[in-house]
Amino acid sequence: MPPFKDEHILIIAPGSQTTLAQLGLPESFTPAQCRVTTRMFPAENKGEWEPLKVRERKIIRHRDHPAPVPVDGDTSMAEGDGTANETDNSFQEEESYFEEDPTTEEGAIYPIQQGRVVDWSCLFALMTHIYNTLSPPFHTPILIITQPAWTAQDHETLTQFFFEKFKTPAFCLMDSALAACYAYAAQTATVVDVGYEKCDVTAVNDFLISDIGRGTALADCGGENMTRRLSELLSSRDFTRDMCEQLKRSGVCEVLPLDSALPGEAGAEDTNVNPAAAASAGANAAGLKGRGSIGDATAAMRSAEVADQTGEGKEGEDTEGVLDVASIVASGKTSEFLARKEKEKMDKAEKAAAKKAAQEAAAAPKPTKLPNAKRVTATFHYTERRPLEELNRNGKRPLENGDQTDTEPKRPKTPEPQDATENAAPEAEPTSPTTNGRSHVSEATALIRRDVEVGIERFQAASGGILDRIADAIHRCILSLPEIGKRAELWDNLIIIGNGSTVRGFKEALVAKLNSKYLISPSSATIFTSELPSTFTTPVATGANTPQPQSHLANAHHGAGVNPLLLAATTASNPSLAPPGQHPHLQAQLQMQQYQQQNQHSQHQHSGHGQTPTSIKLVKMPEYFPEWKDAGIEEAAFLGAQVAAKVVFVVDQGLSKGFMSRTEYNDLGPQGIHEFCM
Numbered sequence: 001m002p003p004f005k006d007e008h009i010l011i012i013a014p015g016s017q018t019t020l021a022q023l024g025l026p027e028s029f030t031p032a033q034c035r036v037t038t039r040m041f042p043a044e045n046k047g048e049w050e051p052l053k054v055r056e057r058k059i060i061r062h063r064d065h066p067a068p069v070p071v072d073g074d075t076s077m078a079e080g081d082g083t084a085n086e087t088d089n090s091f092q093e094e095e096s097y098f099e100e101d102p103t104t105e106e107g108a109i110y111p112i113q114q115g116r117v118v119d120w121s122c123l124f125a126l127m128t129h130i131y132n133t134l135s136p137p138f139h140t141p142i143l144i145i146t147q148p149a150w151t152a153q154d155h156e157t158l159t160q161f162f163f164e165k166f167k168t169p170a171f172c173l174m175d176s177a178l179a180a181c182y183a184y185a186a187q188t189a190t191v192v193d194v195g196y197e198k199c200d201v202t203a204v205n206d207f208l209i210s211d212i213g214r215g216t217a218l219a220d221c222g223g224e225n226m227t228r229r230l231s232e233l234l235s236s237r238d239f240t241r242d243m244c245e246q247l248k249r250s251g252v253c254e255v256l257p258l259d260s261a262l263p264g265e266a267g268a269e270d271t272n273v274n275p276a277a278a279a280s281a282g283a284n285a286a287g288l289k290g291r292g293s294i295g296d297a298t299a300a301m302r303s304a305e306v307a308d309q310t311g312e313g314k315e316g317e318d319t320e321g322v323l324d325v326a327s328i329v330a331s332g333k334t335s336e337f338l339a340r341k342e343k344e345k346m347d348k349a350e351k352a353a354a355k356k357a358a359q360e361a362a363a364a365p366k367p368t369k370l371p372n373a374k375r376v377t378a379t380f381h382y383t384e385r386r387p388l389e390e391l392n393r394n395g396k397r398p399l400e401n402g403d404q405t406d407t408e409p410k411r412p413k414t415p416e417p418q419d420a421t422e423n424a425a426p427e428a429e430p431t432s433p434t435t436n437g438r439s440h441v442s443e444a445t446a447l448i449r450r451d452v453e454v455g456i457e458r459f460q461a462a463s464g465g466i467l468d469r470i471a472d473a474i475h476r477c478i479l480s481l482p483e484i485g486k487r488a489e490l491w492d493n494l495i496i497i498g499n500g501s502t503v504r505g506f507k508e509a510l511v512a513k514l515n516s517k518y519l520i521s522p523s524s525a526t527i528f529t530s531e532l533p534s535t536f537t538t539p540v541a542t543g544a545n546t547p548q549p550q551s552h553l554a555n556a557h558h559g560a561g562v563n564p565l566l567l568a569a570t571t572a573s574n575p576s577l578a579p580p581g582q583h584p585h586l587q588a589q590l591q592m593q594q595y596q597q598q599n600q601h602s603q604h605q606h607s608g609h610g611q612t613p614t615s616i617k618l619v620k621m622p623e624y625f626p627e628w629k630d631a632g633i634e635e636a637a638f639l640g641a642q643v644a645a646k647v648v649f650v651v652d653q654g655l656s657k658g659f660m661s662r663t664e665y666n667d668l669g670p671q672g673i674h675e676f677c678m
Contacts, residue, residue, distance in 0.1 A: 013145040049125035115149040141170035156670040172659035177202035182640030189493035194500035213480020215473035223500030233457040252378040255505040491613035
C-alpha cells in the first residue's frame, strides 16, 4: 500500500448538534475548518434527504393577449364607450419554483440524540453531504470519532457504509474520550464530556478505556438541561427558549462557586445602589466644588501678580505686621482698610480649602466597575430573526451583514461574528411590488439585535442538580477501576470537555463540588487506619485489642531479619543449627509457608489511597497549539484525532493495526473492525 499524505486524511467528528470535519492535516493542528449542523431535511422523494429546507414558492406572471385588428368601417368597443379595459387583453399565470431556506429548522431530522444514533438513513445522508462538500481524492483514509454510547453493531454499520459507499483505502474508529487524552498528552485521565443533552464519564488507563463503571449518555446533564432551567426561572418574564439559549452562551451567565451568596441576598440596601455610580457622583461633586474654589484662588493670584507688577503692596510687605494708625486715621478710610484686611483673610482661607480639596480628590480611589458576580442585574445582546416587512412597518431598518440594533438604528456598528446561517445578508426581495412581470410571494427576513436585562436568575443555570449527578458519576467511574493504585492518578488528571461546559464558571464549580463531596485531608487518621492489614484490629486507649506477640517461630524472621529461605537451607544441611525442639525438615517447611504468605501479602499492598482522593486537579492543556488558545479546549477531541491520524496513517503506516485497510475488510468483513479500533 502506498503511504498516505497529510493533505489526503479526512477526519469527521459527528455530534448531536454540530459535526466537525476537515480534509488534510495542517503543519500546526488547527480547529475544524468545516462545521455542519447535524441535521437533514426530508426531500420530495421518499428516502432522499436535503441539507437545507426546500420551499415551494409561487410566481405570478402577467401576460398580454395580442390586440384584435379592427376591420375597415368598424369601430372598436373601446372607441365606442370611451373606456378601455386593460384586463381584457391580459391574463395571470402562476408558476412554482423551489428555493432553499437556510434559516429555518422546520421539519429537520437530527440523526443523533443523546449520543445515540436514532436514524441511520439520515446519518448516512449527512456523511455523504460532508464527503461531497469536501471532495477528497480517491486515495483518502478516513478517521471517525465515535461516541461512547455507540455499540459494537454501530461500529460495524459505519465500517460497512464507508467501505462500500466511498471505497476508502483505510478506515479507523477512535473513541472521543481517547482522542481527548491524545490532545492533552495524558496517558491516564478521567474524561468528562458535557454535551447537548447528555454527559459521558470515562476512565482511561494507559491509553486503554475502562468499560467497567463507565458513565455513558447520562441524561439531564447537558447544556440543554441548563437552558431548560433558565426557561423555568425566567418564564414569568416572557423569556423564550431562544432567549435563554443566547443568555446561557453570553458572558453574563455564570455558575458561581460553591456556597457563594447571590447578589442582593445579603445587604440588599448596599446592592441596590451601585457603588461605582456613587463614587463617580461623589467625585463629580468634589470636582465641582474644587473648580469653584480653584477659580477664586486663581483670581486672587492674578490680582496679586497685578499688584506686584504695579508696585502696590510693596510697602505692606516691607512693614508687615506694623500698622501706621496715625496715617490711617488721618486719611479717613478706616472702614475701607478694615474691609480690605477681612477680605485678605477670607482669600487665604479659600486658598487653603481649595488646596485641601484638590489633594483629597487626587488621593480618592478611582471608581471601579463591579464584577458580574456582584451585580444584581446585567444586560446581554439578544439576536433574533424577524420578517423584513414587519421591520419596515415599525420603522426599523436592518443594517448590512444582518446586524441591527433597535436602540440606534442609524448608527453603523462593527459586524459581530454570527453563525453560518446568520451571516447571510437579508434578502431584498419585496413582497408586494412586481418586478419584470413577476411577484414573489416569499417572506424576507433580517436579523436584529436588542439589549435584554436579566437578574440573578443568570447565576442559577446549573441549580437543577447537574453538578451533583456529574460528580456522582465521576466517583463511581473511578472507583470501578480494578487497579486501585491508579485511582489517585485518575483524580489528579481530570479533563472536562464538551460545548456544554462552556458556561462561565462551570468547570470550577464542578471541581469545587467534587472537593466538597469526596476530598479528604491527607492528615486524616482514617488513611492510616485503613491501610492496616485486615488481621490487625484498630488499637484503642485501653489496650484491650493490642496485637499480642506471636510464637518464637513466627517472630524468628521479623526479629532477627533473616531470610526464611536462607534459614531453611542452613538448617537442612546443619541440623544442629535448628531451634530447640524443632525437626529440621519441619522447620524448613514452616519457613517456606511463611515466605509464601509474606509474598502474597506484599502483592496486595498499595501505596495510594484508592477509596477517597486526597487531591483533585484539572489537566492543563498543552501550549504548543497556538490556534487552539483562542478557539477554546471544549472541542479538544478533534485535536486528539488529528494527532492520532498523523501517528496512525503517516508515521505508523498500519504496523500496529491502528486502521483497517481495504484488503483486510474484504477478508474479515465489517466485524473485523473490532480488531483495529483505537
